Amino acid sequence: MTNPVLLIGPLAEPAVCDALGVRGEVLTLPGSLSGADRHGLQRGDWPVYGAGNGQIAARRVEPNAQLHRFAAVMGLHEIRIDGQPALGACDGRAYGVWIADRQGDLLAELVRMILAEPADLAADRIAARLPMMGVWASSCLRAAAGPRSGGNVVAPRGPGDIRVSHYEQPYAGYFAIRKWQLTHRTHDGGMTQPMTREGFVSGDAVVVLPYDPVRDRVLVIEQFRLAPALRQDPQPWLLEPIAGRVDAGETVEAAALREAREEAALQIDRLIPGIHHYPSPGALGEFLYMFVGLADLPDDVTGVHGLDSEAEDIRGHLLSRQQLRDMVMAGQITNGPLSMLSLWLENRPDLIAGEP
Incomplete structure (x- = not known):
């Protein structure tokens, strides 16, 4: 990549070009891009270029060290469009529809993080x-x-603070x-x-407590947790709500619904926001988006679930709302988000009555 190169697809978006430190002529090229709108966030996962009808946006730029570095981490290889080298898409089987400007800000932030890694760190290690x-x-x-945070109580702060x-x-x-x-x-x-x-x-995560307002009961899960084991807790299998990371480019609501399917094979009918918060802001870079999820919880809804790829071994339990509250008050629930959602649920009579 020593001669001018065309940036297409995610790489042509202005925020990404700014993060890469490249400038160039904006132009259109014949052809089309296809694929999911979250392309560009994983190595080798880029939209597919197809010659023929249509037009795509592009930028002709002089490649720099940052672009070289990013391309190496992302497994990007040049393709040819009208005889010109191009980056930002791949050859292959087309599927889906590529929609521009969906992930420009996110990819730009990821570019900045990749370029901030030590220069001597191998591209493969960053890609992992x-x-x-x-x-x-x-x-x-x-x-x-x-x-x-803090509403009108805490004075606004700026970058210089x-x-x-x-x-x-x-x-x-x-x-x-x-x-x-x-x-x-x-x-x-x-x-x-x-x-x-x-x-x-560690990044943002979602927490979901499934609640059946008709039967007035909740579903909680049980799984092994390393931190209590490290602390020599004799019971490192904890009762918890459903929880998991919010993937790159995913909304917190979509993540909550996905985790309910993965950890409990459960369909959530409606998500009601609970108390979103930092669980330990002194040292933990995690923010929890907490929800009560209205769901149908018949007697046979429990089971053992989880992703084999993540070695998950998760058992579901049905508890009445009162039973969970009593366990919280008796100190038998040591998972903070579960205790918080249980007590929050006690203060929502609209949910308890099964109202929409």
Whole structure:
């Protein structure tokens, strides 16, 4: 990629070009793109180019080191369009419909994260973390667009109120650890002394407590959890609500419905937002979107479910709403989100009465 190259598909979107640091002529090319609108977030997963009728947007740019690096991580290879090299799509069997501008901001955020990785880190190692990097990129965009915590009680803050002098990532696997040296604005208007803080990067997740307002009961799940075992808890199999990560480009509602299918083979009829929150903001980079999911919960709805690909072994249990509440008050539920949703449900008489 030493001569000018055409960027098409996801790479032609303005936010992505800005993140890659490339500029160039905007033009249209003959042909079409097909594929799912979440293409461009995984290695080798790009829309398919088809010659013939139609037009696609493109940019002719001079490739730089950032584009080379990104292409290596993403497994992007040049294709030819009218004899010109192009990046951003692949040859192959077309399916679905590619819709431009669906993931431009998300892909741009992912580009910035990839380019921030150490220059000597192998592209294959970065590519292995792309699913979780996409989760984190989505989480950062969702946080930036979300409501400000604290309402009118906490004064608004700006970029200059946090100053990071050094950044490193001492560990990056499925999850990651990030380490900042920083100062931040004090309540009297000054700045703190330099400090070092570490955070566990895990990304946004959804939590769903299925509730049947007709039978007045809930479905909870039971599964092994590593953290209690590390703590030497004699009972590391916890009762929990349904929960899981929000995939890159996925809405929190879609993730909640998907997790209900995967972990309990359950169809949720309606999602009602509960208490969205940071469970441990001192060190854990996770935000929980919590829902009560209205569902039909007959006696035979329980079973053992989960994804084999994730070694999940998840058993469902039916409890009356009162039984769950009593277990919470007796200290028999040690999963925080389940306790919170149980108590939240107690304060929703509209749900308890089965009203829409």
